[in-house]
Amino acid sequence: xxxxxxxxxxxxxxxxxxxxxTYGLALSLAGAALTFTVLDAGTPPTLHTGLPTWxxxxxxxxxxxxxxxxxxxxxxxxxxxxxxxxxxxIVLGALLGPVPVVVLARVLGGGMALAYQRKSLDxxxxxxxxxxxxxxxxxxxxxxxxxxxxxxxxxxxLVVLGVAVAVDQFFSLLVLLMIRIHNGPVTLRxxxxxxxxxxxxxxxxxxxxxxxxxxxxxxxxxxIVVGVTLVVATMLYRGYLHATRRxxxxxLVHDFVTSSSGAESIAxxxxxxxxxxxxxxxxxxxxxxVIDAPEPGDSDEPALPRTSTRFIADEDGFSVETGAAEIYDxxxxxxxxxxQPMLAPRKTRDPATAEWLxxxxxxxAMVVSFPPSSGVHGTITLTDRxxxxxxxxxxxxxLLQTLTGHLAVSARxxxxxxxxxxxxxxxxxxxLPNRVQLSxxxxxxxxDPHGAAVLLLDLDRFKEVNDALGHAAGDRLLNVVxxxxxxxxxxxATVARL
Numbered sequence: 155x156x157x158x159x160x161x162x163x164x165x166x167x168x169x170x171x172x173x174x175x176t177y178g179l180a181l182s183l184a185g186a187a188l189t190f191t192v193l194d195a196g197t198p199p200t201l202h203t204g205l206p207t208w209x210x211x212x213x214x215x216x217x218x219x220x221x222x223x224x225x226x227x228x229x230x231x232x233x234x235x236x237x238x239x240x241x242x243x244i245v246l247g248a249l250l251g252p253v254p255v256v257v258l259a260r261v262l263g264g265g266m267a268l269a270y271q272r273k274s275l276d277x278x279x280x281x282x283x284x285x286x287x288x289x290x291x292x293x294x295x296x297x298x299x300x301x302x303x304x305x306x307x308x309x310x311x312l313v314v315l316g317v318a319v320a321v322d323q324f325f326s327l328l329v330l331l332m333i334r335i336h337n338g339p340v341t342l343r344x345x346x347x348x349x350x351x352x353x354x355x356x357x358x359x360x361x362x363x364x365x366x367x368x369x370x371x372x373x374x375x376x377x378i379v380v381g382v383t384l385v386v387a388t389m390l391y392r393g394y395l396h397a398t399r400r401x402x403x404x405x406l407v408h409d410f411v412t413s414s415s416g417a418e419s420i421a422x423x424x425x426x427x428x429x430x431x432x433x434x435x436x437x438x439x440x441x442x443x444v445i446d447a448p449e450p451g452d453s454d455e456p457a458l459p460r461t462s463t464r465f466i467a468d469e470d471g472f473s474v475e476t477g478a479a480e481i482y483d484x485x486x487x488x489x490x491x492x493x494q495p496m497l498a499p500r501k502t503r504d505p506a507t508a509e510w511l512x513x514x515x516x517x518x519a520m521v522v523s524f525p526p527s528s529g530v531h532g533t534i535t536l537t538d539r540x541x542x543x544x545x546x547x548x549x550x551x552x553l554l555q556t557l558t559g560h561l562a563v564s565a566r567x568x569x570x571x572x573x574x575x576x577x578x579x580x581x582x583x584x585x586l587p588n589r590v591q592l593s594x595x596x597x598x599x600x601x602d603p604h605g606a607a608v609l610l611l612d613l614d615r616f617k618e619v620n621d622a623l624g625h626a627a628g629d630r631l632l633n634v635v636x637x638x639x640x641x642x643x644x645x646x647a648t649v650a651r652l
Contacts, residue, residue: 172335176280179328183283187257190290194253197297201249201306201367210251211259217243218263223270241359244289245318248296249306249367260289284325292321306364315360322356323349423564424465425472431536431557432467435550438538439468445490445531462532485510489523489533495555496521500545518545522555528562581651583629584636592650
């Protein structure tokens, strides 16, 4: 296994000191790789197989590229490291090939994988020097520790195991160093989470590489067995990676569902859940817009919302904004009226989606609406996936829709709690405090040494208004009187309807 730096925030956007240290480390790795390669260029391979150099080079390069593409990414804050099986071809190269061949195959295979993944130039350069130094150091140490021989005995295998584990742990420490440079202190638990799997997988890689060497030395039959085994192992490994990601997603959904209940207000629900969504899907910003729904019966056509309350969770914390709904944003409007989600990944080929990203200044984004059956009108928008090359995928969109459905249930429950609490303390017609809240306010002033005054008003001949003009006019009159009393009352006074 190889654990390496895989995705960080761009060095150009990092702190100047962190950027200088990154470039300095990359130059140091390049210098060390060149030194080991030159000094050990004339040393013969540890084991003699009789394979042509070009065959060995092409095989190792293909294995290196495949191991980088089939990687398990573990994201850590704004960074990530990947767990790959590149230690297998590195050990194979250290046993069967000279240093220049192994280093060039590592650089070519790994570099092509990085180019396919569209790494930025600075990250591409750092990872390539990382690959070269790792391959050169391991191959050189194996050559000098074992020497040239015809076969590999138990003692030789233990030496290779010790060298491989030591080298892998050293480069795993470099990963932790880079995380420390860019993101601050690394806890002991984080360090163990990187170093322990690295040591275990390196031991497995040495055993697999030794078995491959034994089979290759048997001739054509052994080569066929190796080829079939590699194909089957690759398929099983890909299935394992897919199952691991699905299992992790299910765990996240379970954690989200179990913690999304019990909110007493929609603001509480948003404050607790949006940050979880942002963390789970590794977005820079997530915003939830709860939009005023059209009144039922107003029109047969879907009315456009007028105002919305936006709850925003980003790297600066949690905030609430109230303003006009984004009815002129076609992505939001489509989600609201047609309930069609939008997935806008980086490098999207859809011109309209790409233009939408440029207009808003997003790198990538997802927009989904609350389910129609939830009774909550609004959308959730995630923008700017963390990681240099990572972007939102269809799996992320499906997970976001699932989380949005659970959040809608929590938000609807919170709305009902807020409504019930409001109705319990306010008059249904005028919105003024009712008898319950007035009694509570009077009780609060019971021990006030300055005392408190209670003024009781009644509307004379109010029944005649209802009889002559109808109850609608009477209701309007009560509302107007309530508005005028509130406007005339001094600050701190309570106007209630009994």
